[in-house]
Amino acid sequence: MASVAIGEVYKSFGTVEVLHGVSVNIDDGEFVTLVGPSGCGKSTLLRMIAGLEKISRGQIAIGERVVNNVAPKERDVAMVFQNYALYPHMTVAENMAFSLMLKGVSKAESDAGVRRAAEILGLVPLLSRYPRQLSGGQRQRVAMGRAIVRDPQVFLFDEPLSNLDAKLRVQMRAEIKELHQRLKTTTVYVTHDQIEAMTMADKIVVMHDGVVEQIGPPLELYDRPNNLFVASFIGSPAMNLLKGAIAADGPPSFLGAGGISVPLAAPLPIGSGEPVVLGIRPEHLRLSDQGIPVTVVVVEPTGSEVQLIGRTAGGEEIVANFRERHSFTPGETIRLSAEPGLIHLFNGETGQRLETRSRQ
């Protein structure tokens, strides 16, 4: 096991720069997810850790060793690929033993290693099958088994669950997390699915257009997003974002399109009249007598909660989640408000977070 230090890493393909100075520190034994929309450079970064892509500038260290010029096989990392990359002409056991065979490990030792990994993952009955004879979830498990057998310093996962159906994905998510808790191997996990990132990670790295937007534990990212991108990317359904400005006079409040006014907690982090974006998570909205008038558009009861999609007077869409089983009729106008302490404010020009309250 080892820590991974990524320092000011750049990557260019020809003249196109896809990573613009990324720095991430991953502690020994930590589970870190790199998350972001497709094309943000997260897979490229992972492949650079693995050694499958050259580092254009900056450096990556695994443990104490800078690995910029270390061949992939010398780095002692194991990777699980999105399409599993199982060798189709080898049985499950042969797939898992392949790296040991190349290392020249004795047959008995390699068999024992494969057996141990197969027991952890419940693959023992499948050891003599070929990849074609396995289901998607089983193949996924074999790919993980191949990584476990090597007992590497670092596990790398490249969107490993995206080829599975929704139910299996949830199940495998828990399995990977459990596996990490058991093996405590440093893990870097790439995904575009923020739910996966939230549920599995000790630490999330949100990437966008080749830069790191924010690094932090899942709930910190959720509660205190650094900027508009993180605010809208983390959380499902996404945070409601309303454009407007700070009221020029009177008590501290936000003025939005269509005459919306939302009272804010003092002291204000930005001057009166400045443009801001107001953010409220759907589950923080409550029915109230005052508050933002919203026309109900669609009501989606899921049993555990009621999700409401509405529209403000300014034409902006707003989503609210209620644990209570309110009944709404499309077309009716209701009023929604949130506690000032749960309201996020972002600079209208830079998109950066404005602290509305002092941190405890």
Place this chain on the structure above:
Amino acid sequence: MALQSAAIQPRSSNLSRILSRWAESRNALGFGFMLPAAVLLLVFLTYPLGLGVWLGFTDARIGRPGIFIGLENYEYLWSDAVFWLSVFNTLLYTISASILKFVLGLWLALILNQNLPFKSFFRAIVLLPWVVPTVLSAIAFWWIYDAQFSILSWALQQMGLIDHRINFLGDPTNARASVIAANVWRGIPFVAITLLAGLQTIPQSLYEAATLDGASRWQLFRYVTLPLLTPIIAITMTFSVLFTFTDFQLIYVLTRGGPVNATHLMATLSFQRGISGGQLGEGAAIAVAMIPFLLAAILFSYFGLQRRKWQQGGGD
């Protein structure tokens, strides 16, 4: 009147019922669609093959139909040294040319599979020997191997490597090597391009996974490329062997089987005895004698190489 129409009507409705049943029947329709292709195959493949086999059992000559003589032609060939020499030549020619084509073709395919500059240009160039009609390239080789004007002899002399011209087609060993070289030159593109197509079906991620597993370049080839390419290699080399075994044009242009029958293949011998010599029955018997070899090659490739256990089982 009423009687007449009553008598006619059933008949015409019977006919239309049969027609409509034919038109709606899947089997009849399928048969109808297959018919043109089947006719072509029967007329241009089955009939000549059958005729050839039949002629092998007769003493037909050009201009004389001949009568059935059983296995007499084969008995004669059994004790014919030239026939056995041609069998040996054909096997030597096929085996050495196929091995060379496979090794060089695979090598070329591996090179073309890299990220070379002007990749598609080189891929197109490689196909040239395959595209040029065999007779034309054979004539070009005829000049290359010419006793007096050979460019090879000239170039080697200029470089000071040899002091007299090489007798390419006049010496039995040289002639065999020369025709094999010409065949290899002509056959490489087919092998290279089909193997290249096979190489491109191997997912890049397998190489990446194997690299991380610690494989060297040789081990990548040995444990990933080669096993995954075997099915394509089997098909490609089966075709290549069949083409080479039945080769005729190159030999006919370059040596006509000489010197002293050293390059006579079964195909050229069959033509020489059957058409030039007029002994249709004997020529046909030589041609028929090729069939067991060809069948053996196909069966070997089908059972030995093409069917892999790992390719069976559930699909994706």
